[in-house]
Amino acid sequence: MNTRLKNRICLGLMASFSCLIIISSPNPAYAMHIAEGFLPMSWAVFWWLLTIPFLVFGFKSLSHVTQKNPELKLLLALSGAFGFVLSALKIPSVTGSCSHPTGTGLGAILFGPSVMSVLGSLVLLFQAVLLAHGGLTTLGANIFSMAIVGPWVAFVIYSIMVSCGKQKLGIFFGATLGNLATYVVTSIQLAIVFPAVEGGVMASFIKFGGIFAITQIPLAISEGFLTVLVWNWLQSYAINELQTLKLLKIQEG
Amino acid sequence: MSNKKVITSQSKNKQGNWWLISAVISLTVLPLIFVKGDFEGADTEAQKLITEIQPNYKPWIKPIIEPASSEIASLLFASQAAFGAGVIGYIIGFYKGKNNH
Numbered sequence: 001m002n003t004r005l006k007n008r009i010c011l012g013l014m015a016s017f018s019c020l021i022i023i024s025s026p027n028p029a030y031a032m033h034i035a036e037g038f039l040p041m042s043w044a045v046f047w048w049l050l051t052i053p054f055l056v057f058g059f060k061s062l063s064h065v066t067q068k069n070p071e072l073k074l075l076l077a078l079s080g081a082f083g084f085v086l087s088a089l090k091i092p093s094v095t096g097s098c099s100h101p102t103g104t105g106l107g108a109i110l111f112g113p114s115v116m117s118v119l120g121s122l123v124l125l126f127q128a129v130l131l132a133h134g135g136l137t138t139l140g141a142n143i144f145s146m147a148i149v150g151p152w153v154a155f156v157i158y159s160i161m162v163s164c165g166k167q168k169l170g171i172f173f174g175a176t177l178g179n180l181a182t183y184v185v186t187s188i189q190l191a192i193v194f195p196a197v198e199g200g201v202m203a204s205f206i207k208f209g210g211i212f213a214i215t216q217i218p219l220a221i222s223e224g225f226l227t228v229l230v231w232n233w234l235q236s237y238a239i240n241e242l243q244t245l246k247l248l249k250i251q252e253g
Numbered sequence: 254m255s256n257k258k259v260i261t262s263q264s265k266n267k268q269g270n271w272w273l274i275s276a277v278i279s280l281t282v283l284p285l286i287f288v289k290g291d292f293e294g295a296d297t298e299a300q301k302l303i304t305e306i307q308p309n310y311k312p313w314i315k316p317i318i319e320p321a322s323s324e325i326a327s328l329l330f331a332s333q334a335a336f337g338a339g340v341i342g343y344i345i346g347f348y349k350g351k352n353n354h
Contacts, residue, residue: 081340204306222277237348
């Protein structure tokens with residue numbers, strides 16, 4: 001990688017960290033999934049209906065992958081386990097509160113967003129049923145944000161950056177922005193249901209989004225780094241599998 | 254800043270994994286040192302924000318199973334992470350072993 005790009009990345013990182021320090025407020029905020037019962041029934045049904053086609057499609061591509069390349073089941077398990085670990089880690093953030101990463105970027109990059117929709121839903125189901133974290137009525141909405149929008153954003157950003165020849169950066173930004181997108185969608189979902197008395201949905205979105213997104217930024221960056229870390233391992237030890245997934249056609253630039 | 258090296262060291266033998274790990278650790282630890290806050294990541298606080306906007310809103314359904322205490326909840330979260338980390342370790346180890354033969 002050339003020095004100019006290196007400097008630009010360094011500058012960008014410094015700028016974003018400075019922004020973080022400036023905007024971080026001491027008010028505690030809690031960016032997590034939408035809790036049980038906190039979406040009215042009509043909205044809960046709406047998000048469920050929106051989610052189901054993605055899940056059906058996800059199950060289809062999942063069985064397609066496992067039937068066509070049974071040797072990839074291990075990588076599939078790895079992607080699910082990565083989501084499992086990361087969504088269990090509540091990490092302190094610059095806003096003086098905690099949130100957790102999503103871990104859906106890796107699977108989305110390896111297997112595509114549809115497969116990750118299923119794996120992410122499993123993680124959310126586990127947390128909703130056993131941990132009272134999220135909920136069954138709000139599961140549709142939470143699946144939509146974490147297991148559909150997040151993986152799709154990760155996948156699209158990764159694909160764009162790969163076409164520019166920047167694979168590893170694509171993995172980092174894909175995972176990072178996929179994580180952020182998840183919580184932006186959560187903010188939208190809450191803002192629609194709970195518009196502010198003054199300013200309506202938009203004011204409410206800025207309120208939720210400001211809190212959620214800022215808490216999430218350092219976590220998203222961490223998730224990006226961790227995703228690159230696992231990718232590095234796979235690149236060292238599981239070259240054949242990555243080649244089966246046609247992920248190694250691009251040489252590092 | 255360590256992040257510079259994270260992205261640039263891409264050679265196959267030195268992928269900068271240690272830089273990645275230390276960056277993640279510092280991103281986690283630095284807020285704890287420099288930011289004042291109670292770090293009480295509880296879902297109840299998010300619910301407070303909602304009741305602030307709509308004081309009349311009452312959740313219309315309760316979770317089926319709720320962890321008996323925060324200790325039990327942390328046990329379940331720790332089990333979740335342990336299970337996932339175990340699977341990741343197994344798979345990476347499996348690939349590494351396979352690669353060596």
